[in-house]
Amino acid sequence: MHFLSKFLLKFFGWTFESCEPIMQRCVLIAAPHTSNWDFPMMLAYGFEQKLNYCWLGKHTLFIGPMGTFMRRLGGIPVDRSKKNDYVSTLSEEIMAKDSCILIIPPEGTRSRSEYWKSGFLHIARKANVPIVFGRLDYKKKNLTFSKHISACLSDKEIMSYAQKFYHDVTAFNPTNFGPVRLKPKT
Numbered sequence: 001m002h003f004l005s006k007f008l009l010k011f012f013g014w015t016f017e018s019c020e021p022i023m024q025r026c027v028l029i030a031a032p033h034t035s036n037w038d039f040p041m042m043l044a045y046g047f048e049q050k051l052n053y054c055w056l057g058k059h060t061l062f063i064g065p066m067g068t069f070m071r072r073l074g075g076i077p078v079d080r081s082k083k084n085d086y087v088s089t090l091s092e093e094i095m096a097k098d099s100c101i102l103i104i105p106p107e108g109t110r111s112r113s114e115y116w117k118s119g120f121l122h123i124a125r126k127a128n129v130p131i132v133f134g135r136l137d138y139k140k141k142n143l144t145f146s147k148h149i150s151a152c153l154s155d156k157e158i159m160s161y162a163q164k165f166y167h168d169v170t171a172f173n174p175t176n177f178g179p180v181r182l183k184p185k186t
Contacts, residue, residue: 001047002047002048002050004047005043005044005045005047005048006047006048008044009044009045009048012141013141014041014141014142014143015140015141015142015143016045016048016049016142016143016144017142017143017144017145018144018145019144019145019146019147020147020148022049022051022101022132022145023101023129023130023132023148024052024098024099024100024101025094025095025097025098025099025100025101025127025129026101026102026124026129026130026131026132026148027094027102027104027120027123027124027127027129027130027131027132027151028053028101028102028103028104028131028132028133028134028145029104029105029106029120029131029132029133029134029162030042030103030104030105030134030136031105031106031107031116031133031134031135031166031169031177031180032107032135032136032166032169032171032172032176032177033105033107033109033110034110034171034172034173034174034176034177035110035171035172035173035176036110037172038105038110038136038172039055041136041143042103042134042136042143043055043073045143046074046101051101052074052097052099052100052101053073053074053101053102053103054074054075054076054093054094054097054100054101054102054103055073055074055075055076055102055103056075056076056078056090056103056104057070057075057076057077057078058077058078058080059077059078059079061075061077062075062077076090076093086119086123087119087122087123087126088126090102090123090127091123091126091127092127094123094127094129095127095128101132102123103134104119104120104123106118106119106120107177107178110173110176111176112175112176112177112178113178114178114179114181115178115179115181115182115183116159116180116181116182118155118182118183121151121155121158124151125151125152128151129151130148130149130150130151131148131149131150131151131158132145132146132147132148132149133145133146133149133161133162133165133166134146135165135166135169136169136171136172137169137170138170138171138172139170140170146161146165149161155182159180159181159182162180163180163181166180
Protein backbone atom coordinates (compact mmCIF):
# COMPACT_ATOMS: atom_id res chain seq x y z
CA MET A 1 0.00 0.00 0.00
CA HIS A 2 2.95 2.32 0.68
CA PHE A 3 4.22 2.28 -2.91
CA LEU A 4 0.75 2.35 -4.47
CA SER A 5 -0.26 5.34 -2.33
CA LYS A 6 3.00 7.14 -3.05
CA PHE A 7 2.54 6.58 -6.79
CA LEU A 8 -1.10 7.70 -6.86
CA LEU A 9 -0.51 10.84 -4.77
CA LYS A 10 2.43 11.84 -6.95
CA PHE A 11 0.54 10.99 -10.16
CA PHE A 12 -2.35 13.27 -9.16
CA GLY A 13 0.02 16.04 -8.04
CA TRP A 14 -0.55 15.93 -4.26
CA THR A 15 2.13 16.99 -1.79
CA PHE A 16 2.68 16.55 1.93
CA GLU A 17 4.05 18.92 4.59
CA SER A 18 4.52 18.48 8.30
CA CYS A 19 5.67 21.10 10.79
CA GLU A 20 7.47 18.32 12.67
CA PRO A 21 7.59 14.51 12.59
CA ILE A 22 4.28 13.14 13.80
CA MET A 23 4.37 11.30 17.12
CA GLN A 24 3.43 7.63 17.28
CA ARG A 25 0.55 8.36 19.68
CA CYS A 26 -1.67 11.39 19.20
CA VAL A 27 -5.12 12.59 18.20
CA LEU A 28 -5.06 13.72 14.57
CA ILE A 29 -7.78 16.17 13.59
CA ALA A 30 -8.95 15.61 10.02
CA ALA A 31 -10.58 18.75 8.66
CA PRO A 32 -12.23 19.93 6.60
CA HIS A 33 -14.42 16.86 6.25
CA THR A 34 -16.82 17.75 3.43
CA SER A 35 -16.58 14.80 1.04
CA ASN A 36 -16.28 11.01 0.86
CA TRP A 37 -12.88 11.66 -0.78
CA ASP A 38 -11.39 13.02 2.45
CA PHE A 39 -11.12 9.59 4.08
CA PRO A 40 -9.29 7.76 1.25
CA MET A 41 -6.98 10.74 0.79
CA MET A 42 -6.06 10.75 4.49
CA LEU A 43 -5.55 6.95 4.42
CA ALA A 44 -3.35 7.21 1.32
CA TYR A 45 -1.13 9.70 3.12
CA GLY A 46 -1.00 7.39 6.12
CA PHE A 47 0.22 4.53 3.93
CA GLU A 48 2.63 6.81 2.09
CA GLN A 49 4.11 8.16 5.34
CA LYS A 50 3.98 4.70 7.03
CA LEU A 51 1.77 6.00 9.85
CA ASN A 52 -0.29 3.72 12.07
CA TYR A 53 -3.74 5.31 11.84
CA CYS A 54 -6.80 4.37 13.84
CA TRP A 55 -10.12 5.85 12.79
CA LEU A 56 -13.80 5.74 13.65
CA GLY A 57 -16.47 4.43 11.31
CA LYS A 58 -20.15 3.56 11.39
CA HIS A 59 -20.60 0.08 12.85
CA THR A 60 -22.42 -0.99 9.68
CA LEU A 61 -19.12 -0.76 7.75
CA PHE A 62 -17.69 -3.55 9.91
CA ILE A 63 -20.05 -6.39 8.95
CA GLY A 64 -18.71 -9.59 7.35
CA PRO A 65 -15.55 -9.66 5.22
CA MET A 66 -15.68 -5.90 4.77
CA GLY A 67 -15.44 -5.55 8.54
CA THR A 68 -12.20 -7.52 8.64
CA PHE A 69 -10.78 -5.33 5.88
CA MET A 70 -11.86 -2.12 7.66
CA ARG A 71 -10.30 -3.27 10.94
CA ARG A 72 -7.03 -4.05 9.13
CA LEU A 73 -7.05 -0.47 7.86
CA GLY A 74 -7.26 0.72 11.49
CA GLY A 75 -11.02 1.09 11.76
CA ILE A 76 -12.86 1.15 15.07
CA PRO A 77 -16.64 0.57 14.80
CA VAL A 78 -18.93 3.14 16.40
CA ASP A 79 -22.64 2.55 16.97
CA ARG A 80 -24.10 6.04 17.35
CA SER A 81 -27.53 4.68 18.28
CA LYS A 82 -26.18 3.42 21.61
CA LYS A 83 -24.97 5.55 24.48
CA ASN A 84 -21.31 4.71 25.04
CA ASP A 85 -18.40 6.31 26.85
CA TYR A 86 -16.31 6.84 23.72
CA VAL A 87 -13.90 9.22 25.46
CA SER A 88 -12.77 6.51 27.89
CA THR A 89 -12.87 3.73 25.29
CA LEU A 90 -10.83 5.64 22.71
CA SER A 91 -8.33 7.05 25.21
CA GLU A 92 -7.76 3.49 26.51
CA GLU A 93 -7.30 2.33 22.91
CA ILE A 94 -4.57 4.93 22.38
CA MET A 95 -2.83 4.17 25.67
CA ALA A 96 -2.88 0.39 25.07
CA LYS A 97 -0.94 0.61 21.80
CA ASP A 98 2.68 1.51 21.17
CA SER A 99 1.55 3.37 18.07
CA CYS A 100 -1.93 4.84 17.59
CA ILE A 101 -2.68 7.98 15.64
CA LEU A 102 -6.41 8.39 16.17
CA ILE A 103 -8.03 10.32 13.32
CA ILE A 104 -11.07 12.35 14.31
CA PRO A 105 -13.14 14.60 12.02
CA PRO A 106 -14.42 17.10 14.62
CA GLU A 107 -17.25 18.35 12.43
CA GLY A 108 -18.89 14.94 12.82
CA THR A 109 -20.53 15.16 9.39
CA ARG A 110 -19.73 15.96 5.77
CA SER A 111 -22.52 18.55 5.79
CA ARG A 112 -21.95 22.06 7.05
CA SER A 113 -21.69 22.21 10.83
CA GLU A 114 -21.69 25.44 12.80
CA TYR A 115 -19.64 23.92 15.64
CA TRP A 116 -16.94 21.32 16.10
CA LYS A 117 -17.55 18.50 18.56
CA SER A 118 -15.23 18.73 21.57
CA GLY A 119 -14.67 14.98 22.02
CA PHE A 120 -11.18 15.17 20.50
CA LEU A 121 -10.08 17.46 23.35
CA HIS A 122 -11.39 15.10 26.02
CA ILE A 123 -9.85 12.02 24.36
CA ALA A 124 -6.43 13.67 24.00
CA ARG A 125 -6.50 14.87 27.60
CA LYS A 126 -7.59 11.53 29.03
CA ALA A 127 -4.98 9.64 26.97
CA ASN A 128 -2.35 12.31 27.77
CA VAL A 129 -1.34 12.68 24.11
CA PRO A 130 -0.88 15.74 21.90
CA ILE A 131 -3.26 16.99 19.23
CA VAL A 132 -2.10 17.37 15.63
CA PHE A 133 -4.23 19.25 13.13
CA GLY A 134 -4.32 17.88 9.58
CA ARG A 135 -5.78 19.75 6.64
CA LEU A 136 -6.52 18.52 3.15
CA ASP A 137 -6.40 21.50 0.80
CA TYR A 138 -7.97 20.58 -2.53
CA LYS A 139 -6.96 23.83 -4.23
CA LYS A 140 -3.27 23.40 -3.39
CA LYS A 141 -3.47 19.56 -3.57
CA ASN A 142 -1.71 19.34 -0.26
CA LEU A 143 -2.01 17.65 3.13
CA THR A 144 -0.38 19.56 5.97
CA PHE A 145 0.12 18.44 9.56
CA SER A 146 0.50 21.08 12.27
CA LYS A 147 3.00 21.03 15.08
CA HIS A 148 2.02 19.02 18.15
CA ILE A 149 -0.37 20.93 20.39
CA SER A 150 -0.44 20.07 24.08
CA ALA A 151 -3.86 18.92 25.22
CA CYS A 152 -3.07 20.64 28.52
CA LEU A 153 -3.73 24.03 26.91
CA SER A 154 -7.13 25.62 27.37
CA ASP A 155 -9.93 25.01 24.86
CA LYS A 156 -9.61 28.65 23.83
CA GLU A 157 -5.85 28.37 23.12
CA ILE A 158 -6.26 25.14 21.14
CA MET A 159 -9.14 26.48 19.08
CA SER A 160 -7.31 29.74 18.43
CA TYR A 161 -4.44 27.75 16.94
CA ALA A 162 -6.93 25.67 14.91
CA GLN A 163 -8.61 28.79 13.51
CA LYS A 164 -5.26 30.11 12.28
CA PHE A 165 -4.26 26.73 10.87
CA TYR A 166 -7.47 26.28 8.85
CA HIS A 167 -8.13 29.92 7.90
CA ASP A 168 -7.14 29.60 4.22
CA VAL A 169 -7.85 25.93 3.46
CA THR A 170 -10.03 24.98 0.48
CA ALA A 171 -12.28 21.99 1.18
CA PHE A 172 -13.54 19.59 -1.50
CA ASN A 173 -16.98 21.19 -0.98
CA PRO A 174 -16.06 24.66 0.36
CA THR A 175 -19.63 25.62 1.30
CA ASN A 176 -19.81 22.60 3.63
CA PHE A 177 -16.82 23.70 5.74
CA GLY A 178 -18.28 25.65 8.63
CA PRO A 179 -16.55 27.80 11.22
CA VAL A 180 -13.72 26.37 13.31
CA ARG A 181 -15.20 26.78 16.77
CA LEU A 182 -16.70 24.88 19.67
CA LYS A 183 -20.24 25.30 20.89
CA PRO A 184 -20.24 27.81 23.78
CA LYS A 185 -20.59 26.14 27.18
CA THR A 186 -23.89 26.93 28.86
